[in-house]
Amino acid sequence: MTVKTDAGSAVAERELPSGASLFTRGNAPIVIAVVALVTLGAFENRAVLTAMPTVLTELDAVTSYGLVGAAPLATYLVSLAAAGWWADRRGPVPVLRLGALTFVGGMAAVASASGLPALVLGRLLSGLAEGLLDVGVMVLVARVLDPVLRPKVVAMFSAAWVLPSVLGPVVTGAVTEWVGWRWIFIAGPVVLVPVWLALRPALRVARGLPQEEADAVASGEGPTRLRGILPWALLAAAALVALNLVTEQLTVQALTVSVAVVSGLAVVGLGASARRLLPAGALRAACGIGGVIALRGLVSASFMGIGAFLPLILTVLRDHGPLTAGISLSITGVTWSCGSAIQSRFSARPMTLLRTGFSLVTAGLVGTGLIVWAEAPTAVGLIGWALAGLGIGMTSGTLSVLIMSASDDSNQGRNNAGGQMAASMASAVYYAAAGAVLAIAGEPSRFAFGVIAGLAVALAATGLAASGRARCALPAEPAGKAALSPME
CATH class of the missing domain: 1.20.1250.20 (MFS general substrate transporter like domains)
Structure with a gap:
């Protein structure tokens, strides 16, 4: 060909x-x-x-x-x-x-x-x-x-x-x-x-x-020379590390001006770096490749964030042993793969996949949160977690394909790297926020985990509302590239 x-x-x-x-x-x-x-x-x-x-x-x-x-x-x-x-x-x-x-x-x-x-x-x-x-x-x-x-x-x-x-x-x-x-x-x-x-x-x-x-x-805005990229990447890395280290030590008594200043500087540095490193429009979820990159960050932060705390929730709040906590990770490994298989089967309808996937992630995280917010059986939470895994398998695979199809050889690397960076940055910010909630609470309580789960649901719901921003990244007849499978 x-x-x-x-x-x-x-x-x-x-x-x-x-x-x-x-x-x-x-x-x-x-x-x-x-x-x-x-x-x-x-x-x-x-x-x-x-x-x-x-x-x-x-x-x-x-x-x-x-x-x-x-x-x-x-x-x-x-x-x-x-x-x-x-x-x-x-x-x-x-x-x-x-x-x-x-x-x-x-x-x-x-x-x-x-x-x-x-x-x-x-x-x-x-x-x-x-x-x-x-x-x-x-x-x-x-x-x-x-x-x-x-x-x-x-x-x-x-x-x-x-x-x-x-x-x-x-x-x-x-x-x-x-x-x-x-x-x-x-x-x-x-x-x-x-x-x-x-x-x-x-x-x-x-x-x-x-x-x-x-x-x-490379077309589009942003630095095109390595010496224009590396300083911003180093600043982003330093900001994320500082943000997470500060929030780990945070308590009500330690909420001092210096802590607030360091946290604020880290957030500002991260935002400035993201503006330079990510494709144009990513921070405002602009319709097109920027929207695709933003959706990648939202779905990763919501799913990966609560997934990092789910074993702790099961052991601390529900008194389950390591086996049950480990099963929770295995469940999503399987359902994620199933969701990705669905993505490959219906790849000609990417917008339907995104809307369905984000809906499943949102509903699944609500179901998972029921084991924190209410006295729902653990099985209900694990079923919700399985649905969320199915949803992220559909969305993450679709977003990866959209990034490739919306890029040419002059920006394929930058756009793919941008998707990975958006996911990492958003997830790290979520971890920092969750760590701050736990530190201020003083212990892994039902209230603290409830706030953490609620934040994950809010991010997933935001992704669902913004999923239409990916539509502009669907070229009906891509100029200069082989025809893609029929899109919506």
Whole structure:
């Protein structure tokens, strides 16, 4: 299949693997490789979360849990900004290559750590690697696969998280207890070798594409040079870390002028950075790509935010053990995948998917909140949580596809990075607000959790009301690109 791509004045033709099936001879190696890379990242994520308490205990660094957790978040934002800029100019191959090398370095640093400095270094490198790989994979899919196949690949990405979500904590716990936690981090680079070898056909295809359009100046507002991006990304990372550290220490007695000033400066710095880093119109949810990016932030903050506190709610308010709390995470791993599969089946009706998905997330979070606000059975909350998982599977997959379809090769990297940054920034702000509520309350009470759940519902409802802002990102007949599947 030949695709013509417009980027400024540059027009180039390129050969892509043909066929509308994922598993033709040309497409299958690419699809298998990118799904394998996402699966490896999912296992790494679940394994690190499971093993980190043991790591910190053995290294006598439990009091630095917040620092170790914030380290990858800070570098992830910086990495996303740089990766988006780089991918637009040089394609996804160098971004993925550096991401893989950084991943190996981060895992090796943690595996060999004898104290806190090496552990923090490893987590910083892991955040860098995650941003590079996230952007690189999405740009690779956008450039080398038929647009009709993108919804299916996105659905497979969601499915790739199911097995790691179910088995990852169990396998990690067993290895940590029987062999040692260091082997968890040694295994990552070892598994990466066959995954990288499988990825080579896709990289060869990407390297063979013309790069004139990738060298064009990105359209739209915002910085177009790396030195104009990195300072804002660093400011955003510092603001998020400061905001979360301040709110963790917040109490009614500690509500001083200095705390208020630091929090205010962090919010202002974050807003200014977001204005420079995100696509134009994202902060006001403008109709078009800005609206899509804003919706990505709203749905991520609402769902991920309450998901982070649900295990605590089940154990503190409902007196359930770790098994029930773990089941809550497994439930959404499955329903998220189901929602993403629905997205791939009905990808020709993206607005219907968005409205339905946001409605399910909102209603599901209301159902989840009933175990906080009322004496509803725990099963009611878990059913609501399952519905929310179904909804975010539909919305997140649809938004990812819309970002790819609304972008060309001059801004594919920046827009995909913008979606990831919006999700991370919004979620981090939600965590900071929730942390402030818990700190001021003084204990994890029903009132505190009720406010936190209410905030999540409000964000989801806002996303539902604003879902129409994505309509302008649906080009009926995209100029210079292969025809997409019929849109509403």
